[in-house]
Amino acid sequence: MTTPADLRVFLDAAARxxxxxxxxxxxxxxxxxxxAQIVPRTHVSTVVELGAGTGTVSDAIGERLVPGSRHLAIEIDPSLATRLQGRRPDLEVVVGDAADLRAILSERGVDRVDAVVSGLPWSLFPAAAQQRIMTAVAHVLAPGAGFATFAYLHALPLAGARGLRRLLHDTFDEVIASASVWRNLPPALTYTCRRPTVRSTWATPCVPTAYPAAHR
Ligand SMILES: C[S@@+](CC[C@H](N)C(=O)[O-])C[C@H]1O[C@@H](n2cnc3c(N)ncnc32)[C@H](O)[C@@H]1O
Incomplete structure (x- = not known):
């Protein structure tokens, strides 16, 4: 739930x-x-949130996480991150750039995650930044893991939002857009994505290494 104090911190960051x-x-x-529906309720998991802000999405994720799970929240604005960490000491809040996702996870001993939930303002990012972050997301998802993000309805015709849709379809085998969420300010929809199609550094060879090279 967003308290009046959270709202003040958020609006202050938005103005700055x-x-x-x-x-x-x-x-x-x-x-x-x-x-948060992308977060498994069935087993202990590791979940990463990008652009956590004051933590409204973090709270929804927390409601689904099985005890023993790990929830890392990456937020670029130090004042928002400090506020969130103060309110939710159970979260691993990282002040950092989502573009550095792989380094951030590797420094914390995490190689794969079970879900990535994004609150990032994708349509404001240049295409190269969108691409860099999306590639990092695709590379850290474990097999069967998913990615969820959102877009504002009024911005869907704009270049940034169209670029994001293209990038999602280029990066994932399955991209599902939700119905409109009218009770958001402004109204929005979500994209749920699975099965990255970009080459993953975690991919294990399909052919056993003992198999003779001529037959690989
Ligand atoms: C649209 S707000 C969403 C905040 C919150 N998740 C919510 O849904 O209310 C976007 C958030 O992403 C953060 N952000 C923007 N660029 C970022 C980046 N490159 N890495 C991490 N966080 C970023 C902003 O500071 C802001 O808190």
Whole structure:
């Protein structure tokens, strides 16, 4: 739940860095719950959240996580990260850039994750930044893991949002857009993506290494 104090911190960050926060309010519970559905309720998991803000999506993720799971929340704005860590000491809040996802995880001994949930303002990023972050996401997903993100309805015709859709379809075998979430400010939809098609560094060879080279 967003408290008045959270809202103040969020609006302050949005005023200081409008092109980084990219929202006029924290996401509504309906949108947060939709995004969090990518998080497994069936087993202990490791989940990464990108652009956690004041933690509305973090709370929805927390409601699904099985005890013993790990939840890393990456947030570029130090004031938002400090606020979130103070309110949710159970989270591993990292002040950092989502583009450095792989390094951030590797420094913490994490190689694969079971879900990535994004609150990033994708449509404000240049194409190269979108690509860099999406590639990093694809590379850290474990087999069977998924990625969820959102987009604002009014921005869907704009170049940034069209670029994001193209990138999602280029990066994942399955991309499912949800129905509109009207009770968000502004209204939004989510994308749920599975099975990265980009080459993964984690991919194990299909052919056993003992197999003679001529037959590989
Ligand atoms: C649209 S707000 C979403 C905040 C929160 N997840 C929510 O849904 O209410 C975007 C958030 O992403 C953060 N952000 C922007 N660029 C980022 C980046 N490159 N790496 C990590 N966080 C970033 C912003 O500071 C902001 O908190």
């Amino acid at each position: 860095r409008p092109h980084s926060v990219g929202a006029i309010a924290p996401s509504a519970p309906q949108l947060c719950r939709r995004l």
